Amino acid sequence: MFPQFIQPQGDDYSQFFVLVASYSLLVIALHSGYALMANGARGWLSSGRGARIVGKLSGITFLGFGVMLASAHK
Numbered sequence: 001m002f003p004q005f006i007q008p009q010g011d012d013y014s015q016f017f018v019l020v021a022s023y024s025l026l027v028i029a030l031h032s033g034y035a036l037m038a039n040g041a042r043g044w045l046s047s048g049r050g051a052r053i054v055g056k057l058s059g060i061t062f063l064g065f066g067v068m069l070a071s072a073h074k
Helices: 012-046 048-071
Strands: none
Touching: 012 048
């Protein structure tokens, strides 16, 4: 259940604490990065030009999915 680097003869609590702490810091760093990127993109996405580009890209993406689904064989 635990990763391979956990030492069975070592102290379980300290190893578990390091594992949980490092994972928590990684999650906080990733979510902070997402928030900063979203904050930076907010102005561009709320502009008319950004909204048109996002609309066209999402439309092309859905068209591509439709073509792939229509051409898929069982």
